[in-house]
Amino acid sequence: MAGSGLACKKHCHGLHRPPTHNCHSVHGDTDLSVTPGPPPVVEDPSTCDIVKATQYGLVERCKELVEAGYDVRQPDKENVTLLHWAAINNRQELVKYYISKGAIVDQLGGDLNSTPLHWAIRQGHLPMVMLLLKCGADPSLIDGEGFSSIHLAVLFQHMPIVAYLISKGQNVDTVDLNGQTPLMLAAQKALGPEPTRFLLKFNPSLNAVDNVQKNTALHWAVTSGNTSAVDLLLEAGASLDIKNGKGETPLDLAYQSLNRFMVYMVREEERVRSRRNNRLLKIVEKYELFVLLTSSLTFMWAIGYIMNLSSDSWLLKGGLLFLLLFGMALFVRQCVGLKNLSMLGLLYYFYKTWRSDPGYVKTSEKGRKENIVALAEAGCLDFRTFCTSCLVRKPLRSVHCLACNSCVARYDQHSLWIGQCIGIGNHRYYLLLLSFLTLTGVWLLYGTLLYWSNHCVTSYQEDGAWTYFTQIMHCSPWIAYIFTLATFHTLWASMWLTVQLYQIAFLGLTSHERMNLLMQRKSSKHPISLRRTPYNLGCFQNLADFFQCSCFGVFKPNVVDWTKQYNLFHLSKERNVCSV
Incomplete structure (x- = not known):
């Protein structure tokens, strides 16, 4: 028996394991708040040997056999000790008992020469991991496959265990037998972005190389075709210039993989990084808000100017508009796409909504680790109470926004119009912005109708809809353009303002909460x-x-204070630490 999730083999579904226990796969469950339940019913517990009794959690039978003289250090025929069996089945009471009777907490055993801690990590038992560490287990020990505890937790994607190990002092850059860090292992073998994204939150070394092939984490991600890891590592600033033992850069490996998307990602990152040294672009980034305002207002004016040209050729006007749109798109891609492109305006409440902190949940690195340990020891380190992206305890009504990459207290939405989250810090400003935009739109609509009635000879009642439409367009395309913009923004702003006020006044909910309830x-x-x-x-x-x-x-x-509100009833943290 290997004593591991990778090598559960005959024991995972065989006679030596409780029939209710499921073996976790490499991409197994990450909700680790599981506690051992009551032992399954067996026909005659008195006939069980001590190995089977340990696996089934038959505490009294195990104590009876130990008191009768069974040596808890004695391995079975597969070189597996009782402590290993208790650890893999999350039998915490038996682990405490066996250790009190002299069991060696770091005893190696099984086909993979693993410790009980390795077994518990492979199966994802966070309570058992905490217990073994308290009993003196060494997380830095290497198993028969060359992995330490943190490497196994990353390989099996048990992120809460990773967080707990690091919070208890395990180095995020611990190397395995081949000199690979957990980040390298995640980039090479873990499917999906979560393990890599999670490890990057702990500031690992991006440019460390392994002992064998001298690959960085980015080399390993490119070699294994892990596009999500490549994207995350490039965004984090991994070097593109480091060469491995064969003198290959990540771009060289991307070309060898024949993966066009991978090549594009690496080359695009090279282009972006070279642009950062452009002096003009640095000035543009410094004055981004001014550039965004000026360019957007100029763009709006240019559209109206083209439409109002004296020429009667709509083909010419259409061509000029196309060139204007193409030029604006090129400008946005080259210069403005530095952070976000928002719906711009010189309105006070727009500025307040955009610039105000929407309610980001913040904590120090020390506070993060303390929260991880506290939640784990309380038995509720799972995704209901802990954000694996921000490494913070999630307050009530908070949501992690992927666009902002932050948890936002009393989250309502991520507004596309302003490129900012709407939360507890700026929700009131957002409503005032919608109100002001609606009033401004109505005022513009009134002004355009007043202009047409005074300057256009046609009449809707006398000439009909089509003649009236063509005449007002010919009378002043600029005014028609303003009317179209005002109609669009007045409609969406007024309807969304009505929805927002209804949710706030009659439901007491945010937009996100209401949509979740509707889906439920x-x-x-x-x-x-x-x-x-x-x-x-x-x-x-x-x-x-x-x-x-x-x-x-x-x-x-x-x-x-919704940034620190963790329960509904204002109880102490000790009484209700797991409330969601």
Whole structure:
């Protein structure tokens, strides 16, 4: 028996394992808040040998046999000790008992010459990992495949175990027998972006090389065709110039792989990095806001100017508009695409919405590690309470925004119009922006209609819809252009403002929460009410809480710091640490 998830082989589904236990695959479950349940029913526990009793968690039978003289250090015929069997089956009480009776916590055994800690990590038992570490297990020991504890956790994608090991002092750049770091292993063997993205949060060495082929993590990602890891490593700043033992750069390996997308990714990153040394682009980046405002207003003016040319050739106007759009797209790609391209305007509330902190959940590196350890020891280090991207404990109503790459407190949405998240910090400004935009749009619509009535000879009542439309377009294409823009923005702004006010006043929910409940209601067999939520305190109280307005003392708004609110009932952290 290998004693591992990679080599469960005959014991994973055989006679020596409890029938209710499932062997985790390489891409196994990452919710590690599992605790050992009651032992399964066996026909006659008194007839079980100590190995089977350990696997089934029959504590009394195990104690009976040990007290009768069984040596807990004695391995079975496969060189596996009782502590290994207890660890792989998450039998915490038996582990404590065997160690108290002299079991060696770092005993090597099985086909892979692994310790009980290795076995527990391969199976994803975080409670067992914590127990063994408290009992003195050494996470730096190498198993028969050349992996240390953190390498195994990365290989099996048990991210909470990775976080716990690092938080307890394990070096994120620990090397295995071949000199590979966990980041290299994730780039080479892990499918999907999560292991690589997760490790990058702990600031590993991007340019370390292994002992054998002298590859960096980027070399390994390119060689294995792991495009998601390549993308993440390039974004993190991995070097493109380091050569491996054969004198090959990551780009050389990309060409050898014949993967066109991989080649494009690496070459594009080279181009982007060379542009960063451009003096003009550095100036543009420094004054990005001014450039965005100026270029966008100029673009809007140019469209109207072209439409208002005296020429009657719509082919000419169409060609000029196409060239303008092409030039603007090229400008955005080369100069403006530095951070984000937003719906721009010189409005105060737009600026406040864009520049205000939407409620990012922040913590120090020390605080992150303390939270990881606290959640793990409380038995709730899972994705309901812990963000593996930000490495922070997730407050109630917070969501990790992929666009901003941050957790946002009381998250509502990521607005495409302003390129910013809407959360507790700027939600009120966002509503005021929608209100101001709606009023401005109505005012513009009124102005365009007033212009047409005074300067165009045609009439809708007398000439009909088509003649009226062609005449007003001929009368002033510029005004028609302004009317089209005003109509579009007035419609979406007014409708979205209505939806937002309805959600806030009558439901007490954010847009994200409401959409989640609607999806749950479609898939659930039982009716789910949008009104019956812990956050709905009644229309007027909801508005008072949202706007933090007492209405001259009529209401008392609740003051809640949603960046640090972890439970619904304001209980102490000790009593309700796992609330979601």
